[in-house]
Amino acid sequence: xxxxxxxxxxxxVQELRFxxxxxxxxxxxxxxxxxxxxxxxxxxxxxxxxxEAESADALxxxxxxxxxxxxxxxxxxxxxxxxxxxxxLQVLCQRWPSLPVVAFTMVDNLAVxxxxxxxxxxxxLLKTEPLAALSVAxxxxxxxxxxxxxxxxxxxxxxxxxxxxxxxxxxxxxxxxVFCLFVRGMSVSQIALKLQRSIKTVSRQKRSAMxxxxxxxxxxxxxxxxxxxxxx
Numbered sequence: 001x002x003x004x005x006x007x008x009x010x011x012x013v014q015e016l017r018f019x020x021x022x023x024x025x026x027x028x029x030x031x032x033x034x035x036x037x038x039x040x041x042x043x044x045x046x047x048x049x050x051x052e053a054e055s056a057d058a059l060x061x062x063x064x065x066x067x068x069x070x071x072x073x074x075x076x077x078x079x080x081x082x083x084x085x086x087x088x089l090q091v092l093c094q095r096w097p098s099l100p101v102v103a104f105t106m107v108d109n110l111a112v113x114x115x116x117x118x119x120x121x122x123x124x125l126l127k128t129e130p131l132a133a134l135s136v137a138x139x140x141x142x143x144x145x146x147x148x149x150x151x152x153x154x155x156x157x158x159x160x161x162x163x164x165x166x167x168x169x170x171x172x173x174x175x176x177x178v179f180c181l182f183v184r185g186m187s188v189s190q191i192a193l194k195l196q197r198s199i200k201t202v203s204r205q206k207r208s209a210m211x212x213x214x215x216x217x218x219x220x221x222x223x224x225x226x227x228x229x230x231x232x
Contacts, residue, residue, distance in 0.1 A: 022142050025051040025066075027059040027073035028104065033127075037072065037104070040131045047138060056082040063096060070138050071101045072125075075116065085226060086115045093120030100141040104134075109220045110155055111213060123147035171209050178202055179209040183225035 024041070026049055028034050038049045050068055053059035057080035059073060071092065077084045082091060092101055102123035103116060113124055122141040125133055126149040137147040171179065181191045192202040215221045225231055 020046075021048040022046060022070060022138060023048050023050045023068045024070040024072055024138060025049070025053060025059065025062055025068045026104075027053040027056075027071065027077065029054050029074065029077040033074070033104075036131065037134060040134055041138075044135045047135060054078075055080050056084045056088045059088075060091070063092075063099075068099070070142050071099060072104050072134075072138065073101060075103050075105045075107050075112075085223075086112070086119050089116055089119040089121055102137050102141055102147065107223065108152060108155065109215070109223060110152075111215065112220070112223050113152065124152055125149055126151060169212050171212055172205075175205045175209040175212070178205040179213075179221070180225070180230055182206055183221055183230055 024047060026034050026037050028037070031054070034052050034054075038052070041047050041049055051062045051066060053062050053073075055077045059071070060082055062068075063071075073088075075085050075088075077088075082088060089101060092099070097120075100122040101120065102125055103113075103121055104125050104127060106127050107113065108126060113121075116124075123137050123146055125137045125147065128151070129149050133149070140147040177195070178191055181194065182188070186194070188203050188206060189199055191197075191206075192199045195202065210216075210221055213221075213224060215224055
C-alpha cells in the first residue's frame with residue numbers, strides 16, 4: 001500500500017519540482033551560442049531552459065504560446081516582422097511587463113544600453129564574461145533585482161565621473177544634420193557636396209557629434225542611430 005501511495009504521488013512531486021524551477025527562454029541567432037548557454041545551465045538544478053528562439057519573431061511566438069520566468073536574449077538578431085534591439089525590448093516590456101529580460105550581448109556601448117534599460121531591461125551579461133555568471137544573472141533578476149556585468153559597472157561609474165567633470169553638450173543643428181546623414185549611409189564627401197560645406201568642416205562636425213554622444217567608432221554610431229530611430 002505504501003508503495004502504491006508513493007507511486008500515486010510521484011507525478012505530483014515531479015510537477016511541484018518543475019513549478020519551483022526558474023524557466024527561461026534563450027534567444028540568440030547563433031545556434032552555437034544557444035547550445036553553449038543551454039549546456040551551462042543544465043548544471044544548475046534550479047533552472048530549466050524551456051525554449052529557444054533564433055530571432056525576435058520566434059521569441060514573440062514562443063512567449064505567446066508558453067510561459068517562462070526569465071528571457072535571456074541577444075540584442076542583435078535577424079530582423080523579421082519585429083525589430084531587434086531596443087524596439088524589441090519595448091514591445092517585450094509592454095506585452096509582458098512582469099517578465100524580466102536579461103541581455104546576453106557583445107554590445108557594451110553605454111548610450112545604447114542606457115536606452116535599453118530605460119525600455120525595461122533588467123540585466124546585461126556581456127558575452128565576454130565567464131558563462132558561470134549566467135546562473136547568477138538569471139537568479140538575481142528572477143528575484144526582483146538587476147544584474148550588470150562588472151565591466152559595465154566600471155564603465156558606468158567612469159562615465160558618471162566624466163559627466164560631472166565635463167557636462168554633456170547637446171549637438172548643434174549642423175552636427176545633428178551631419179550625423180543623421182552619415183548614419184543613413186552617406187560618406188563625408190557626399191555630405192559635404194550635399195550641404196555645400198568643405199570636407200574638412202563636415203569631418204570635424206561628424207567627429208564632434210560622435211564625441212558628444214560618447215560614440216567610439218562608426219559601428220557604435222550606427223547602433224545608436226538605429227535604436228534612436230534616426231535611420232527611418
